[in-house]
Amino acid sequence: MTQFTPTAPAAPHAESRWTPVCAVNDVLPGGGVCALVGGQQVAVFRVAGRVFALSNFDPFTRANVLSRGLTGSYTSAGQERYKVASPLLKHTFDLETGLCLNEPGVSVPTYAVRVEDGRIWIGEAWTGSAD
Amino acid sequence: MQHIVIVGNGMVGHRLTEDLHARNSELSITVLSEEPHVAYDRVQLSHYFDDPRPDLSLTTHAAYSDRGVTWVHGQALSVDREARTVSTADRTISYDVLVLATGSFPFVPPLANSKAPGVFVYRTLDDLDAMMAHASTVKTGTVIGGGLLGLEAAAALQKLGLKASVVEFAPRLMPAQIDDAGGALLKRFIEEMDISVLTGASTQEILLNDQGAMRGLRFADGTELESEMLVFSAGIRPRDDLARRMGLEVGERGGIVIDDQCRTSDPAVYAVGECALHAGRIYGLVAPGYSMARVAAASILGDASATFAGADMSTKLKLLGVEVGSFGDAFARTPGAREIAIQDNVANTYKKLVLSADGTRVIGGVLVGDTSQYGELSSLARDGEALSVPAASLLVPMVAGAASAGSSNPTVCSCEGVRQEAICEAVVGGAHDITALKACTRAGTGCGGCLPNVRELLNTQLALMGQKVDRSLCEHYPYTRQELFDLIRVRGYREWEEVLEAHGTGQGCEVCKPAVASILASQHNEYILKDKLAPLQDTNDAYLANIQKNGTYSVMPRVPGGEITPAKLVALGEVAEKYGLYCKITGGQRIDLLGARLDQLPPIWSELIAAGFESGHAYGKSLRTVKSCVGSTWCRYGVQDSTTLAVNLELRYRGLRSPHKFKAGVSGCTRECAEAQSKDFGLIATEKGWNLFVGGNGGVTPRHAQLLAQDLDEERVTRYLDRFLMYYVRTADRLQRTSTWLDKMDGGIEHLREVIIHDSLGLADELEAAMRYHVATYACEWQEALNDTPGLSRFRHFVNSDETDEAIQWVTEREQPRPAFEHEMTPLPMFAND
Numbered sequence: 019m020t021q022f023t024p025t026a027p028a029a030p031h032a033e034s035r036w037t038p039v040c041a042v043n044d045v046l047p048g049g050g051v052c053a054l055v056g057g058q059q060v061a062v063f064r065v066a067g068r069v070f071a072l073s074n075f076d077p078f079t080r081a082n083v084l085s086r087g088l089t090g091s092y093t094s095a096g097q098e099r100y101k102v103a104s105p106l107l108k109h110t111f112d113l114e115t116g117l118c119l120n121e122p123g124v125s126v127p128t129y130a131v132r133v134e135d136g137r138i139w140i141g142e143a144w145t146g147s148a149d
Numbered sequence: 150m151q152h153i154v155i156v157g158n159g160m161v162g163h164r165l166t167e168d169l170h171a172r173n174s175e176l177s178i179t180v181l182s183e184e185p186h187v188a189y190d191r192v193q194l195s196h197y198f199d200d201p202r203p204d205l206s207l208t209t210h211a212a213y214s215d216r217g218v219t220w221v222h223g224q225a226l227s228v229d230r231e232a233r234t235v236s237t238a239d240r241t242i243s244y245d246v247l248v249l250a251t252g253s254f255p256f257v258p259p260l261a262n263s264k265a266p267g268v269f270v271y272r273t274l275d276d277l278d279a280m281m282a283h284a285s286t287v288k289t290g291t292v293i294g295g296g297l298l299g300l301e302a303a304a305a306l307q308k309l310g311l312k313a314s315v316v317e318f319a320p321r322l323m324p325a326q327i328d329d330a331g332g333a334l335l336k337r338f339i340e341e342m343d344i345s346v347l348t349g350a351s352t353q354e355i356l357l358n359d360q361g362a363m364r365g366l367r368f369a370d371g372t373e374l375e376s377e378m379l380v381f382s383a384g385i386r387p388r389d390d391l392a393r394r395m396g397l398e399v400g401e402r403g404g405i406v407i408d409d410q411c412r413t414s415d416p417a418v419y420a421v422g423e424c425a426l427h428a429g430r431i432y433g434l435v436a437p438g439y440s441m442a443r444v445a446a447a448s449i450l451g452d453a454s455a456t457f458a459g460a461d462m463s464t465k466l467k468l469l470g471v472e473v474g475s476f477g478d479a480f481a482r483t484p485g486a487r488e489i490a491i492q493d494n495v496a497n498t499y500k501k502l503v504l505s506a507d508g509t510r511v512i513g514g515v516l517v518g519d520t521s522q523y524g525e526l527s528s529l530a531r532d533g534e535a536l537s538v539p540a541a542s543l544l545v546p547m548v549a550g551a552a553s554a555g556s557s558n559p560t561v562c563s564c565e566g567v568r569q570e571a572i573c574e575a576v577v578g579g580a581h582d583i584t585a586l587k588a589c590t591r592a593g594t595g596c597g598g599c600l601p602n603v604r605e606l607l608n609t610q611l612a613l614m615g616q617k618v619d620r621s622l623c624e625h626y627p628y629t630r631q632e633l634f635d636l637i638r639v640r641g642y643r644e645w646e647e648v649l650e651a652h653g654t655g656q657g658c659e660v661c662k663p664a665v666a667s668i669l670a671s672q673h674n675e676y677i678l679k680d681k682l683a684p685l686q687d688t689n690d691a692y693l694a695n696i697q698k699n700g701t702y703s704v705m706p707r708v709p710g711g712e713i714t715p716a717k718l719v720a721l722g723e724v725a726e727k728y729g730l731y732c733k734i735t736g737g738q739r740i741d742l743l744g745a746r747l748d749q750l751p752p753i754w755s756e757l758i759a760a761g762f763e764s765g766h767a768y769g770k771s772l773r774t775v776k777s778c779v780g781s782t783w784c785r786y787g788v789q790d791s792t793t794l795a796v797n798l799e800l801r802y803r804g805l806r807s808p809h810k811f812k813a814g815v816s817g818c819t820r821e822c823a824e825a826q827s828k829d830f831g832l833i834a835t836e837k838g839w840n841l842f843v844g845g846n847g848g849v850t851p852r853h854a855q856l857l858a859q860d861l862d863e864e865r866v867t868r869y870l871d872r873f874l875m876y877y878v879r880t881a882d883r884l885q886r887t888s889t890w891l892d893k894m895d896g897g898i899e900h901l902r903e904v905i906i907h908d909s910l911g912l913a914d915e916l917e918a919a920m921r922y923h924v925a926t927y928a929c930e931w932q933e934a935l936n937d938t939p940g941l942s943r944f945r946h947f948v949n950s951d952e953t954d955e956a957i958q959w960v961t962e963r964e965q966p967r968p969a970f971e972h973e974m975t976p977l978p979m980f981a982n983d
Contacts, residue, residue: 039948039949040948040949044942044948045948046680046683046684047684048645048656048657048662048684048685049683049684051948052946052947052948053947053948053949054947054949054950054952059947059954062948065656066656079698079699080971081698081699081700081956082700082954082956083696083700086688086691086692086696086700087659087688088658088659088662088663088684088685088687088688089656089684090625090655090656090657090658090659090661090662091625091655091656091657091658092624092655092658093624093655098655098656100656101658103658103659105688105691105696106688106696106698106700107594107595107596107597108597108659110659120584120587120588120594
């Protein structure tokens with residue numbers, strides 16, 4: 019495997035960059051799994067009927083564990099948003115933006131996600147907001 | 150063999166039989182009891198009206214006959230000192246030594262109508278029966294006498310359902326023990342209990358109604374108090390009438406004169422307790438009476454070395470829930486004595502120290518509202534040593550809840566070095582929840598072990614600021630854990646979705662999901678990794694192992710009571726060797742195997758289960774271990790089989806999901822090698838059975854466990870523990886250990902004892918049934934996990950590959966692997982945060 023080098027974010031629907039990882043039903047509602055995508059560890063979550071993907075790497079403990087975290091929701095500016103808590107020191111990260119909710123300025127990369135025919139596809143990582 | 154006759158079977162007379170028996174178990178003793186009951190605890194008299202009524206007896210007829218004590222119901226009417234005989238109405242008994250333990254009678258002031266119906270004294274069980282009968286016909290009652298016993302009597306009237314009042318002639322309550330300022334505070338406490346208090350009131354007349362029954366009191370100032378019942382508790386007078394008839398020397402104002410060995414003017418006759426006059430003093434407390442009994446027993450059996458040299462009138466007591474203490478020269482009667490006092494009208498405490506004329510020594514003091522310093526202050530007065538600190542500093546109370554005693558601003562979060570003041574200031578500055586507090590102080594952002602303390606400080610500070618303290622579990626559930634537990638129990642929910650839909654909002658979070666999962670597990674004991682439940686489980690429960698800092702896990706099978714066969718030790722060693730695991734012996738007497746990757750957990754466990762192990766629940770908020778010593782089986786000091794009890798208890802409570810983890814210990818003798826008093830529950834062997842302790846803790850805030858019950862057999866131990874643990878499971882807050890739970894419980898250990906032992910809430914059957922259900926439905930979670938073949942896929946690191954996590958790196962230290970520190974790592978692919 020090679021050292022990760024940041025690349026310019028690709029368009030989420032650039033066909034060549036999409037990797038199928040598992041069936042939606044392989045992820046329990048509210049749960050998460052870790053997928054190997056192009057040599058990278060990607061945490062995939064199913065929350066509130068949606069699928070999210072983040073890096074599996076917890077920047078605080080430097081361990082690949084986020085897929086084993088508990089998911090949930092929080093309210094921000096009157097809107098319901100979704101989060102995951104690292105199983106180690108319980109830092110929480112927004113599932114769409116990857117932003118850490120306890121430590122301003124820290125975030126984890128997020129990945130584009132597509133669900134087709136009951137299967138989950140993971141696209142490129144981007145470090146910015148998913149919006 | 151000499152025959153000893155004791156006249157009187159009160160507390161002191163009874164103590165004398167015990168002291169004599171302890172010195173010589175072959176003695177022949179006869180006790181004459183005027184009351185129809187064997188000796189009972191007169192100090193606890195007001196509890197006679199409790200429901201259920203406690204047994205106040207200090208002994209039994211059987212125990213007396215076992216000890217060669219003949220108990221005779223009858224009043225001693227006369228004594229022939231020449232013939233050495235004592236006579237009752239129906240018999241004459243010879244003695245070699247006679248002891249008068251005739252006690253005292255209540256002083257009834259010379260008032261007209263003091264024998265009218267509705268007027269009582271407060272001394273014997275018969276008095277109480279009479280009071281009870283009359284109380285059922287009236288609504289108001291008054292006690293004359295505001296001393297210790299008078300206030301107890303007022304509490305008794307209140308327990309009987311009457312509107313109670315206390316009338317004291319002196320200008321304050323408890324005039325013999327405490328000063329005016331202390332008395333004023335005590336009065337306020339008593340009045341808050343809805344008992345009215347009149348001090349400086351001189352009763353002139355008992356008023357009667359047309360039927361000749363009591364209707365009220367008239368005082369010297371002409372005012373009247375309506376009351377249909379009256380109890381005199383205005384002091385005692387020694388019962389020396391028999392001694393007078395015998396021609397013994399008595400004091401001018403009553404009392405049988407005794408010397409330092411408790412002998413009367415007739416060397417064959419002793420006197421002890423409230424009837425005795427020593428050096429011109431009568432002692433109306435039980436402690437000096439007990440000292441007299443000890444001295445008399447020695448002297449009767451020929452040991453002249455013990456002497457009674459008067460007694461310290463220092464007292465510390467809890468009066469209707471109010472702590473009162475008085476010691477040494479409480480009234481500063483020593484010439485030149487000086488006083489310092491702190492009257493804290495916020496905390497409602499009053500503390501006074503009396504100092505020697507030069508101000509260097511403590512000679513007495515008064516404490517009201519808080520007697521926690523009684524021990525150290527009264528011993529300062531007793532020892533009379535010169536003070537090494539300014540006297541005033543002795544009265545400044547310690548900061549409650551301080552992590553390190555003595556520091557007014559203790560460190561709360563040691564990871565981030567955050568002190569109490571900084572946290573309180575942040576709360577004042579607007580950080581009104583844990584998240585905000587963590588963000589602005591960094592407290593609790595390290596290991597998180599201090600978070601319960603931070604939360605407590607937050608709540609305390611919010612309460613001080615008059616803010617509403619939010620005890621909601623989290624933003625998704627506006628309930629405390631206990632409320633949620635009850636909702637789930639009463640409505641019978643079995644799934645997260647049902648609970649969320651009915652009582653919650655949003656999608657839940659890392660706080661409420663595990664809390665609900667734990668509550669469901671406590672009630673239904675289903676396999677926690679069922680598809681519906683698995684996504685709710687906390688970090689460690691989710692994979693039935695304890696996660697370590699690099700994302701690997703530790704594996705810890707159950708070793709009940711710490712007892713393990715050589716074959717099992719070998720099996721553990723083989724597994725550890727095969728999977729390259731680091732081994733460590735834990736404090737809970739088992740063996741931790743660390744460094745297992747997620748994917749290694751199922752094969753490791755199938756080997757462990759094949760070797761006869763089962764899950765140890767080291768990962769759960771549940772019973773950890775029951776630590777034990779080898780007990781009477783091996784140890785020359787052991788008095789009970791602690792290992793067997795520990796094994797039995799560990800097997801009974803294994804797997805019980807609770808608000809937090811809990812630990813236990815069983816020690817086979819008082820040397821306490823299993824450290825039972827530092828556990829959530831602990832047992833210490835006695836000659837007669839087991840003493841049960843609860844609420845101990847090591848950890849962040851070490852606490853000694855408190856004694857719940859004594860001398861229990863195993864069946865009782867199990868029954869009380871079933872109730873205790875289920876009560877804890879049902880009522881504690883999330884992540885609240887038994888020690889804090891007990892600390893916060895209204896009424897503390899006393900309340901707990903009522904619930905667990907006396908079943909004051911009527912819950913015992915239900916709690917026991919819940920525990921029986923748990924025991925009956927227990928199953929090893931790892932066995933269940935291995936049986937659930939599709940579910941095993943959750944233990945793969947990747948959903949789409951059999952590869953493992955390459956970021957995990959090891960270093961060898963002292964011949965074992967450990968996680969590599971960052972500077973020891975070889976570069977590997979990882980995400981940078983750029």
